Amino acid sequence: MSHVPELAVKNLHVAVEGKEILKGLSLEVRKGEIHALMGPNGSGKSTLANTLMGYPRYEVTSGEILFKGKSVLEMEADERSRAGLFMAFQYPVAIPGVSVANFLRTALNARRAVQDANGTGAMPVGKGIPPKEFRALLREKMALLHMDESVAGRYLNDGFSGGEKKRAEILQMAILKPEIAILDETDSGLDIDALRVVAEGVNALVGPDLGVLIITHYQRILNYVKPHFVHVMVDGQIQISGGPELALKLESLGYDWLREGKEVTTP
Amino acid sequence: MTTTELRTPTGFDVEWAARAEALATRSGEPAWALERRRAAAEIARSLSFPSREHELWRRTDFRTLEAEVEKLDPFAESPAARRLDDLPPAIRSRVTGDDTSALVIQRDGGVVFERVPASLARQGVIACPMGRALRDHADRLTGTLGGLLESDYDWYVAIGAALRTGGAFVYVPDGVDAVAPVRLFHWIDGGGRLVVPRSVVVLGRGARATVVEELLSETADGISLYAGGTEVYLGDESKLIYGTLQDWGRNVYHYSNQRARLDRGAELQWIQTVLGGRMAKANSYFSLAGPGSQAYVHGFMFGDQRQHFHLHTLQRHLVDHTTSDLLIKGCLKGRARSIYQGLIQVSEGAQRTDAYQANRNLLLSDTARADSIPGLEILANDVRCTHGATIGHVDPEQMYYLMARGLPPAEAQRLIVEGFFAPVLDRIPLENVREQLRQVIQHKIG
Numbered sequence: 001m002s003h004v005p006e007l008a009v010k011n012l013h014v015a016v017e018g019k020e021i022l023k024g025l026s027l028e029v030r031k032g033e034i035h036a037l038m039g040p041n042g043s044g045k046s047t048l049a050n051t052l053m054g055y056p057r058y059e060v061t062s063g064e065i066l067f068k069g070k071s072v073l074e075m076e077a078d079e080r081s082r083a084g085l086f087m088a089f090q091y092p093v094a095i096p097g098v099s100v101a102n103f104l105r106t107a108l109n110a111r112r113a114v115q116d117a118n119g120t121g122a123m124p125v126g127k128g129i130p131p132k133e134f135r136a137l138l139r140e141k142m143a144l145l146h147m148d149e150s151v152a153g154r155y156l157n158d159g160f161s162g163g164e165k166k167r168a169e170i171l172q173m174a175i176l177k178p179e180i181a182i183l184d185e186t187d188s189g190l191d192i193d194a195l196r197v198v199a200e201g202v203n204a205l206v207g208p209d210l211g212v213l214i215i216t217h218y219q220r221i222l223n224y225v226k227p228h229f230v231h232v233m234v235d236g237q238i239q240i241s242g243g244p245e246l247a248l249k250l251e252s253l254g255y256d257w258l259r260e261g262k263e264v265t266t267p
Numbered sequence: 268m269t270t271t272e273l274r275t276p277t278g279f280d281v282e283w284a285a286r287a288e289a290l291a292t293r294s295g296e297p298a299w300a301l302e303r304r305r306a307a308a309e310i311a312r313s314l315s316f317p318s319r320e321h322e323l324w325r326r327t328d329f330r331t332l333e334a335e336v337e338k339l340d341p342f343a344e345s346p347a348a349r350r351l352d353d354l355p356p357a358i359r360s361r362v363t364g365d366d367t368s369a370l371v372i373q374r375d376g377g378v379v380f381e382r383v384p385a386s387l388a389r390q391g392v393i394a395c396p397m398g399r400a401l402r403d404h405a406d407r408l409t410g411t412l413g414g415l416l417e418s419d420y421d422w423y424v425a426i427g428a429a430l431r432t433g434g435a436f437v438y439v440p441d442g443v444d445a446v447a448p449v450r451l452f453h454w455i456d457g458g459g460r461l462v463v464p465r466s467v468v469v470l471g472r473g474a475r476a477t478v479v480e481e482l483l484s485e486t487a488d489g490i491s492l493y494a495g496g497t498e499v500y501l502g503d504e505s506k507l508i509y510g511t512l513q514d515w516g517r518n519v520y521h522y523s524n525q526r527a528r529l530d531r532g533a534e535l536q537w538i539q540t541v542l543g544g545r546m547a548k549a550n551s552y553f554s555l556a557g558p559g560s561q562a563y564v565h566g567f568m569f570g571d572q573r574q575h576f577h578l579h580t581l582q583r584h585l586v587d588h589t590t591s592d593l594l595i596k597g598c599l600k601g602r603a604r605s606i607y608q609g610l611i612q613v614s615e616g617a618q619r620t621d622a623y624q625a626n627r628n629l630l631l632s633d634t635a636r637a638d639s640i641p642g643l644e645i646l647a648n649d650v651r652c653t654h655g656a657t658i659g660h661v662d663p664e665q666m667y668y669l670m671a672r673g674l675p676p677a678e679a680q681r682l683i684v685e686g687f688f689a690p691v692l693d694r695i696p697l698e699n700v701r702e703q704l705r706q707v708i709q710h711k712i713g
Contacts, residue, residue: 053671056663081673093668097686106682107672155686172672 004069005030006211007052007085007180012063014044014051021047023236024063029180031211036222036247038215039233040255045215046090048233049184053087054080067180082111086178088169090185094158100168101152104175105134111176141174145201163194170201181205182213187221199224219251234258283341284308287430290342295402299409307418307428314422326606326638327548327577332520335490339461341430345374354380357483358452361703367447368697369394373464374454376432386446392476393438394449397465400436407438411467415498415526415554423494423522427463434464434495437478441471441502448477448697458489458518465496470505470533477696479510483543486516490545497525501533503557508536508696511551514707515543517574523549529589531557538694539566541576542707552581555589564593565691570603570635571711577606584613584620584650591621596691597628598684599635600712610642611654617647624654629687631661631680681712 005028014022021044029035039045051058052065054077065072072080095103109128129137138152145167157165166186173181183202187195202225206212214225222230222244230246231238232255239258240246250257288304316333317324348354351362358372369387371394372380378396387394393404400408418428435451455462468478482493493515501507515521521544529535541547553562568576582591597605611622628637639656661683669679685692688708695701 055667076670076676077667078670078673078675078679081671087671089668089671093662093664095665095669095683095686097689098682103669103672103682106678107669107674110673110675110678155689176672 003030006068007213008064008066009048009052010064010066012048012051012065013061014047015059015061016047016057020061021236022051025233025237027231027238029211029213031179032208033229034206034212034214034225034227035229035231036214036216036227037231037233037238038217038219038247038250041217043233044236045217045233046184049087049090049182049215052182053077053085078110081176081178084179086173086176086181088166088173088181088183088186090188092157092165092169094160095156096158098156099153100156100171101138103156104138104172105129107172107176108134137175141171144174144204145171146197147171162189163191166190166194166198167201170198170205174201174205179209180211180213182215184215185217186214187216187218195221196224219247222247232258284311284429286342287432294398296398297401297405300401300405300412303413303418304429304431307425310419311422311425311429314419314425317421317423323550323579323608327546327575329520329522329546329548332490332492332546336461336492338459339490339492340459341376341432341461341463343375343456343460344377344432345379345456348372348374348380351380355454355456357485358454361452361481361699362450365450365699369447369449370452371396371435371449372452372454373433373435375456375460375462378433378435384447390443390445391440392443392445392449393436395436397431397434397436397467400467404436404438407469408436408467411469411498411500412465413498414500415528415552416465416496416524420524424496424524427465427494427496430461430463431465432463434466436466437468437476439470439474439476439505442473443471444474445476448479451478451480453480453482453493453495455484455491455493455515455519457487458491460491462491462493463495466498468497468499468507468509470501470507472502472504474502474505475507477508479512479697479700481700482511482513482515482521484516484519487518490518490520492520492522494522496523499525499527499535501527501529501535501560503530504532505530506534508538510538510695510700512538512540512700512704513543513547513549515547517543517545517572519544521547521549523551525549525551526554527552527562528554528556529560529562532559533557534560535562536694537562537564537566538691539564539578540691540704541566541568541578542711544574546575546577548577548579550579550581552583553591554583554585555591556585558586558588561590562592564591564595565694566594567596567598567688567691568605568607569598569688569708569711570600570605572601572603574603576604577608579608580610580624582609582611582622582624584611584617584622586614587616587618587620589617589620591623593624594690595626596687597626597637598631598687599628599637600631602632602634604636604638606638606640607656608640608642609654610644611652613645613647613650613652615646618649620647620650620652622650622652626656627687628656628658629661629684630658631684681709684708684712
């Protein structure tokens with residue numbers, strides 16, 4: 001692969017409430033690539049996802065996160081998002097009173113406002129995405145994810161089932177068009193049909209303009225979304241990286257095989 | 268009302284009452300109404316300002332106003348407006364494009380504009396200034412004006428009844444489903460005004476209507492006081508949507524007393540918003556007086572800077588098989604303060620009462636304060652009454668989630684606050700009114 005990786009994590013150490021969770025993790029994700037990050041519970045997978053996104057309570061004690069060659073450590077979550085980073089939440093929070101459509105339009109317009117401000121130096125008033133264009137976009141992406149149109153009028157994640165929440169996360173990814181997307185346990189809590197729909201949605205979005213980091217506890221989602229690279233995380237570090245075959249090996253041998261820590265190879 | 272602390276303002280003297288009576292006489296007010304003014308004036312003279320020992324005044328201090336009351340002018344009037352163009356821009360912008368609603372527009376002490384579209388007039392719907400209603404529809408007012416809001420409630424209500432200026436009368440005959448809303452406006456032109464309108468709304472048996480009252484002004488120098496009263500009567504099986512939207516300028520003290528009585532099978536959708544004024548105190552009481560009646564109450568207060576809001580609601584279940592469901596939301600920034608004081612009363616024998624009361628508060632700053640004081644008085648044994656209150660700051664997890672989608676913190680907070688108000692906003696019956704309110708909220712969020 002050529003050029004600077006869109007996402008480069010270098011020797012990252014992260015503490016949560018004074019306890020070190022990530023202990024020198026390194027990882028590179030380029031556009032067009034699909035990475036799977038696997039690991040047992042408590043290995044620090046979700047901490048990594050949220051650190052990348054800019055969760056304010058996680059403290060990077062050392063190391064570096066570069067996005068498109070620039071450090072994001074001083075950037076807030078909203079700036080990282082607008083720069084092209086996305087995370088599908090493991091537990092999306094409800095925003096009562098705010099409809100999915102209203103929220104997505106606001107999120108899209110926040111991107112436009114910043115782009116316009118960068119371009120012209122002044123933010124044009126009321127120059128958001130035209131309502132008609134937005135409705136068409138929303139309809140198209142909802143169809144892609146087999147979502148009922150009525151969801152657009154529902155309050156964001158409020159009273160959503162587990163499957164609806166995960167689908168809504170992928171919908172947001174489809175609308176916001178990130179360059180690098182982190183899917184934090186998007187497969188957890190999904191029945192097989194919902195998993196298939198979500199995976200189809202992800203597959204429809206991947207391509208040369210999108211790099212994906214799928215974080216998962218189980219190998220299951222990888223039956224539907226084929227990763228180019230598989231990493232296994234144990235105790236705050238990536239223990240082993242490899243190709244798709246690594247996921248299958250884990251599936252048959254379990255994580256204990258790694259905890260013994262004997263067979264460590266780096267590609 | 269305790270009167271131990273005798274601080275009767277010298278301003279309320281024979282002169283004010285006498286002048287109000289002379290004006291009313293000249294405008295052709297019937298003898299019984301004049302007599303009630305005199306009686307109210309007597310009561311006012313015997314009362315003092317509400318004592319701060321009183322449970323409803325313990326947390327709201329009108330002292331600055333009290334010192335000024337005697338300097339206020341209860342007789343300021345504006346000339347009648349021939350056309351909508353003669354009205355203040357804020358009102359004009361709110362009624363432009365609305366050709367179907369009935370309008371009664373009050374400016375300071377008097378009604379300056381009224382309009383009843385032919386479609387409503389044909390239905391027999393009345394929407395007119397109280398002054399004219401007392402001449403033309405006296406038979407409908409003898410039992411209703413003062414029927415729910417008694418002059419001896421407190422000093423402010425007493426002077427309001429004695430000095431009454433303006434207000435509206437709305438009447439929807441039996442069986443009539445009013446084809447368009449009735450919109451009432453109150454505007455205050457500046458400082459130094461004392462505005463005391465009294466309005467009465469009557470729905471006949473099976474009638475249906477929507478009434479929206481908006482109280483607006485620009486911030487001016489000098490204190491003004493609005494001390495209005497509203498009495499709302501819902502006949503058997505009638506349905507009313509009633510909205511009271513308050514957005515006074517910051518020089519206004521607001522003290523409203525609104526009462527509604529619901530007869531058998533009647534349904535009330537009550538919406539109340541408190542945004543403006545320097546201090547605002549609102550007492551809204553709902554009497555479920557007929558079996559099967561239902562009152563749904565939704566309101567919010569949104570204060571900033573040093574605004575002080577106090578909303579007191581009373582859900583009175585007087586007979587069996589009645590329902591009330593109340594949700595009051597409060598959002599505060601800066602050094603603003605709100606008090607919500609809610610009481611559910613269930614009378615003896617009012618079995619199968621179903622009453623709910625919820626108060627949710629969102630604080631946007633560390634210096635804002637919200638108090639929630641719920642209460643239950645239950646004298647029946649087969650009832651379901653619940654209440655709950657919450658006070659909290661913006662949830663950091665919600666902020667993080669929205670920011671992770673690219674919303675700058677201010678936008679994220681705006682969306683959360685809008686969402687917080689949505690359950691109330693969604694119930695506002697007129698789309699343009701709802702939109703206007705959204706803009707006011709957005710502006711206030713900053």
